[in-house]
Amino acid sequence: MAHHEDDPEVSAPAKDAAGVQGVWTGMRYALGKPGVARGSRAMLRINQVDGFDCPGCAWPEPAQRGHFEFCENGAKAVAEEATKHRADPAFFAQHSLSELATWTDYELGRAGRISQPMVRREGSDHYEAISWGDAFAIVADNLRRLDDPNEALFYTSGRTSNEAAFLYQLLARAYGTNNLPDCSNMCHESSSVALSETIGIGKGSVTLDDIHNAGLLVIVGQNPGTNHPRMLTALEKAKRNGAQILAINPMPEAGLLNFKNPQTPRGVIGGGTHLADAFLPVRMGGDQALFAAIGALLRERGAVDHEFIAHSTTGYDEYAAGQLDWDQVTKATGLTREEISVAADMFADSPATIVCWAMGLTQHRDSVPTIKEIVNVQLLRGMIGLPGAGLCPVRGHSNVQGDRTMGIWEVPPPWTDALEREFDISVPREPGFHTVDAIRAMRDGRAKVFIGMGGNFASSSPDSEVTQAGLQQCELTVQISTTLNRSHVTAGRTALILPTKGRTERDTQAAGDQVVTVEDSMSCVHASRGRLEPASPFLLSEVAIVSRLGHELLGDHIPWRIFTEDYRSIRERIARVVPGFADYERRIRGIGFTLPHPPRDTRSFDTTDGKAHFTANTLSVIDVPDDRLLLQSLRSHDQYNTTIYGLDDRYRGIKQGRRVVFMHPDDVAAHGLTDGQRVDLISEWKDRVDRRAENFRVVSYPIARGCVATYFPEANALVPLDHTAKGSHTPVSKSVVVRVEPAAVEVAAR
Numbered sequence: 216m217a218h219h220e221d222d223p224e225v226s227a228p229a230k231d232a233a234g235v236q237g238v239w240t241g242m243r244y245a246l247g248k249p250g251v252a253r254g255s256r257a258m259l260r261i262n263q264v265d266g267f268d269c270p271g272c273a274w275p276e277p278a279q280r281g282h283f284e285f286c287e288n289g290a291k292a293v294a295e296e297a298t299k300h301r302a303d304p305a306f307f308a309q310h311s312l313s314e315l316a317t318w319t320d321y322e323l324g325r326a327g328r329i330s331q332p333m334v335r336r337e338g339s340d341h342y343e344a345i346s347w348g349d350a351f352a353i354v355a356d357n358l359r360r361l362d363d364p365n366e367a368l369f370y371t372s373g374r375t376s377n378e379a380a381f382l383y384q385l386l387a388r389a390y391g392t393n394n395l396p397d398c399s400n401m402c403h404e405s406s407s408v409a410l411s412e413t414i415g416i417g418k419g420s421v422t423l424d425d426i427h428n429a430g431l432l433v434i435v436g437q438n439p440g441t442n443h444p445r446m447l448t449a450l451e452k453a454k455r456n457g458a459q460i461l462a463i464n465p466m467p468e469a470g471l472l473n474f475k476n477p478q479t480p481r482g483v484i485g486g487g488t489h490l491a492d493a494f495l496p497v498r499m500g501g502d503q504a505l506f507a508a509i510g511a512l513l514r515e516r517g518a519v520d521h522e523f524i525a526h527s528t529t530g531y532d533e534y535a536a537g538q539l540d541w542d543q544v545t546k547a548t549g550l551t552r553e554e555i556s557v558a559a560d561m562f563a564d565s566p567a568t569i570v571c572w573a574m575g576l577t578q579h580r581d582s583v584p585t586i587k588e589i590v591n592v593q594l595l596r597g598m599i600g601l602p603g604a605g606l607c608p609v610r611g612h613s614n615v616q617g618d619r620t621m622g623i624w625e626v627p628p629p630w631t632d633a634l635e636r637e638f639d640i641s642v643p644r645e646p647g648f649h650t651v652d653a654i655r656a657m658r659d660g661r662a663k664v665f666i667g668m669g670g671n672f673a674s675s676s677p678d679s680e681v682t683q684a685g686l687q688q689c690e691l692t693v694q695i696s697t698t699l700n701r702s703h704v705t706a707g708r709t710a711l712i713l714p715t716k717g718r719t720e721r722d723t724q725a726a727g728d729q730v731v732t733v734e735d736s737m738s739c740v741h742a743s744r745g746r747l748e749p750a751s752p753f754l755l756s757e758v759a760i761v762s763r764l765g766h767e768l769l770g771d772h773i774p775w776r777i778f779t780e781d782y783r784s785i786r787e788r789i790a791r792v793v794p795g796f797a798d799y800e801r802r803i804r805g806i807g808f809t810l811p812h813p814p815r816d817t818r819s820f821d822t823t824d825g826k827a828h829f830t831a832n833t834l835s836v837i838d839v840p841d842d843r844l845l846l847q848s849l850r851s852h853d854q855y856n857t858t859i860y861g862l863d864d865r866y867r868g869i870k871q872g873r874r875v876v877f878m879h880p881d882d883v884a885a886h887g888l889t890d891g892q893r894v895d896l897i898s899e900w901k902d903r904v905d906r907r908a909e910n911f912r913v914v915s916y917p918i919a920r921g922c923v924a925t926y927f928p929e930a931n932a933l934v935p936l937d938h939t940a941k942g943s944h945t946p947v948s949k950s951v952v953v954r955v956e957p958a959a960v961e962v963a964a965r
């Protein structure tokens with residue numbers, strides 16, 4: 216394959232998000248890869264009540280659906296699944312693993328849908344076709360041959376349906392392990408930990424109506440224009456209802472500034488809707504200091520809800536006794552006291568405040584105390600369990616929250632006794648490996664079988680070299696996938712690809728067409744019905760794959776075959792085992808139902824003392840030597856996690872390229888660099904290992920001073936495996952200390 220030369224065109228960043236350009240781009244993808252007929256059919260069914268849930272992000276659907284209930288990136292996600300391109304046996308015969316290893320993640324993805332089960336036998340450099348029966352026999356045989364079930368890893372990506380996730384955790388636990396690492400470990404684990412410890416539940420406390428009716432919306436460490444685009448419609452509605460918006464981010468993302476809603480005249484021919492009323496260009500990792508300062512200013516001004524504090528919280532005195540060091544605050548945030556004071560005014564004046572956040576908060580060393588500081592500010596004002604107020608971690612993957620609710624977690628779920636009773640099995644109680652521990656176990660030879668339910672572990676994980684070497688030394692790797700990606704190329708000694716149906720595709724079983732369910736970021740559980748013909752007659756559904764493996768490995772003590780024939784039988788079991796799912800089958804009709812959330816529903820807290828907890832958090836500033844910079848990895852607008860749809864990032868002015876590093880013009884000058892120059896990035900950490908990522912084009916950009924940004928998965932090579940968030944073990948991908956050197960390729964060419 217002729218590789219694309221990564222030499223991007225660069226222009227000024229955009230000041231508006233979406234617009235007619237968004238529609239045009241979305242249609243180009245939707246009608247391009249799948250073809251006009253298949254693409255149109257898909258676009259008419261995405262996020263419709265009788266259609267399928269968008270496999271993109273976890274932003275909720277409104278109760279009243281429009282004809283076009285999707286965004287540009289939803290169209291890209293569906294097009295990726297509905298593509299005509301096929302990675303079939305002929306493709307794998309033509310392209311060896313050694314050759315495929317030289318392809319970029321974008322080029323691998325363009326190969327399309329994997330059409331048949333494939334095996335790479337030990338010593339071979341090619342995948343070859345295999346029957347399903349033989350494939351399951353290989354997996355079961357390898358698992359049975361392990362000395363200990365804890366030498367196996369059952370990884371889950373957040374696209375897996377509730378039904379498949381419930382069976383997958385049942386399989387792993389009945390087999391004898393809690394090794395259920397998942398993508399949540401790398402994204403919102405810090406949110407789950409901080410919220411569970413302070414309000415008694417690891418989920419957000421707001422609904423879509425709350426967003427529409429908030430007085431103040433604070434968007435911190437999140438880029439909704441790219442990662443949750445239909446959130447902009449909700450922000451527009453909130454603005455029309457009089458809301459204020461405070462945006463906090465090292466980068467002035469277009470989706471925080473102005474929204475041109477292409478479904479409104481104002482968005483097509485007018486100026487769109489101005490979003491952020493105030494923007495704080497906070498330094499990476501400075502959010503804890505920022506919210507500690509806002510809390511102090513609110514207390515100073517007496518802008519606190521004493522009645523709520525007295526009645527519903529504990530720990531206030533210890534929290535309020537903390538002395539704030541403003542020098543530390545201004546150093547950590549890169550902001551002035553005046554700028555922070557403006558933000559505190561907005562909190563103080565708001566009758567109902569929601570704080571929304573994403574990865575920009577959760578992938579730092581101090582992410583857990585940072586989120587706890589946000590909880591402190593909201594508790595100060597009594598902003599929980601009130602209309603238009605609350606805490607809103609916005610999830611990435613479309614069902615990552617549902618998977619956790621279904622027990623995809625390395626810690627045995629609180630309903631494990633019920634699970635044992637329901638299936639007459641005994642489940643291990645020792646916590647298993649989270650994602651970083653799973654990588655350590657593969658590196659150290661303590662894990663020998665890796666099974667991936669969706670996702671792209673090789674590219675989404677930190678410390679790419681270590682992760683990929685760990686996968687390659689496994690005796691067996693199994694990838695349950697839709698499209699080709701790097702994890703198929705980073706194969707174990709024996710490797711299997713088990714191609715599964717996508718969420719867009721009709722899933723017909725013995726009892727007819729099946730429905731699956733998902734849970735969005737606001738705890739709404741709803742049905743998804745595949746509507747497109749499957750990409751290949753050889754595909755099996757996620758449920759069928761897990762059930763056939765369960766049967767092959769464990770026999771029929773658990774009725775795997777019945778589960779495949781009719782998914783209602785799975786939901787019956789879930790209804791009896793998982794709290795909040797009683798009457799499951801009836802409640803998923805129509806727009807679905809919202810799971811209980813005590814703080815949201817009744818201002819009650821399922822904590823040790825039944826109160827919400829203020830916390831006193833120690834503030835520490837990330838120490839960056841003068842001639843070093845702080846790097847964050849991020850997505851381009853043409854990407855969803857490690858799936859690269861295209862090579863443009865139109866909101867940031869990047870065209871046809873990915874190896875760019877965004878840097879403040881003053882830092883470009885201070886480091887003796889020039890815009891457009893090629894550089895290598897080397898991360899530095901206490902283990903004194905130099906991790907390199909090479910040949911990036913310097914792009915002068917209005918990013919916070921001392922901070923730089925580049926895309927992942929390219930940047931994941933710079934993230935040390937053992938550099939994780941305290942308390943959540945999430946890789947620190949948003950504040951990596953780097954040095955920048957002229958690119959070796961350029962130096963060599965001189």
Ligand code: SF4
Nearest residue numbers: 269271272286289445
């Ligand atoms: S906002 Fe998210 S879920 Fe909704 S259509 Fe866009 S990508 Fe899909």
